[in-house]
Amino acid sequence: MPTHMLQIPTADGQADAFAAFPDDGERHPAVLMYADGFGIRPVLREMARELAGHGYYVLVPNFFYRHGPAPVVELPEYIGEEARTAVMGRLMPLIEAHTVERTLRDADAFLGFLAGRPEAGTGPVAVTGYCIGGLLAVRTAAAHPGQVAAVAGFHAPVGAAGPDCLRRLTAQVHFGHAESDLTPEGLSELNQVLDAAGVDYTSEIYPDTVHGFTMSDTDAFNPAALRLHWDHLLPLLARTLASR
Numbered sequence: 001m002p003t004h005m006l007q008i009p010t011a012d013g014q015a016d017a018f019a020a021f022p023d024d025g026e027r028h029p030a031v032l033m034y035a036d037g038f039g040i041r042p043v044l045r046e047m048a049r050e051l052a053g054h055g056y057y058v059l060v061p062n063f064f065y066r067h068g069p070a071p072v073v074e075l076p077e078y079i080g081e082e083a084r085t086a087v088m089g090r091l092m093p094l095i096e097a098h099t100v101e102r103t104l105r106d107a108d109a110f111l112g113f114l115a116g117r118p119e120a121g122t123g124p125v126a127v128t129g130y131c132i133g134g135l136l137a138v139r140t141a142a143a144h145p146g147q148v149a150a151v152a153g154f155h156a157p158v159g160a161a162g163p164d165c166l167r168r169l170t171a172q173v174h175f176g177h178a179e180s181d182l183t184p185e186g187l188s189e190l191n192q193v194l195d196a197a198g199v200d201y202t203s204e205i206y207p208d209t210v211h212g213f214t215m216s217d218t219d220a221f222n223p224a225a226l227r228l229h230w231d232h233l234l235p236l237l238a239r240t241l242a243s244r
Contacts, residue, residue, distance in 0.1 A: 001049055008061060010109040012102070015065040017110075018045055020052035021119045029241035030057045030120040032110055032140065034133030036155075036215060037091050038079065040070035043217045054234060056241070057120040061110050063103075063136060064094050079218040095132055100139060107140040111147055124149035126171075126237050130214055135160055138169070145170040150240040152233050155181055155211050155220075163193050172240050173201035174232045176225075180210040202232065 048058040062070040129137035134156020141151035155178040212220030
């Protein structure tokens with residue numbers, strides 16, 4: 001399967017990115033995949049390749065490119081509790097500096113880049129993300145209602161987008177929350193906002209999970225929850241993109 005490291009022109013510079021897509025010479029529906037805060041690394045490349053194997057052009061941008069190419073901080077092969085604390089101490093200033101305005105400028109560039117790729121289809125796209133990437137996915141979808149047909153977020157602080165942003169979602173939505181991130185009461189409050197806005201969504205807490213459950217290079221990894229993530233994500237994409 002072809003994979004490329006790319007440079008995407010943005011309003012603030014050049015964002016490095018990873019892309020994976022089927023090797024059949026055809027155009028395929030595009031999926032913009034936002035990484036978690038640890039960024040592009042082997043586990044994200046593998047997830048992108050797995051998704052691409054289902055017939056998608058998958059683009060994983062380094063949204064911290066203003067601070068350097070991925071990985072922007074040194075990462076161990078396995079991120080356990082001790083390493084996580086140290087790494088997050090270096091990443092938090094970058095996360096806090098990643099404003100809504102930066103997110104939306106970058107989203108324009110990333111979606112514009114996908115629209116010009118000869119390997120990507122010309123129809124609507126999907127956006128998915130993990131951790132902070134899920135929040136970026138929601139903000140991207142809300143800002144591009146005519147272009148984004150599906151949005152998914154996993155162990156992501158999607159509520160931080162705010163009710164006004166959530167109400168602007170026109171895409172079909174799936175949110176898979178970690179037990180450690182959201183209480184049942186918090187889930188009910190989030191889902192009430194989506195209900196009131198008429199969003200077509202599913203939103204649930206995945207059982208026996210902690211924040212980061214999809215990432216196999218961390219101590220948060222839950223194989224059953226990763227499978228559940230694919231069980232929700234792939235049908236969502238098939239419903240919204242496959243027939244485009």
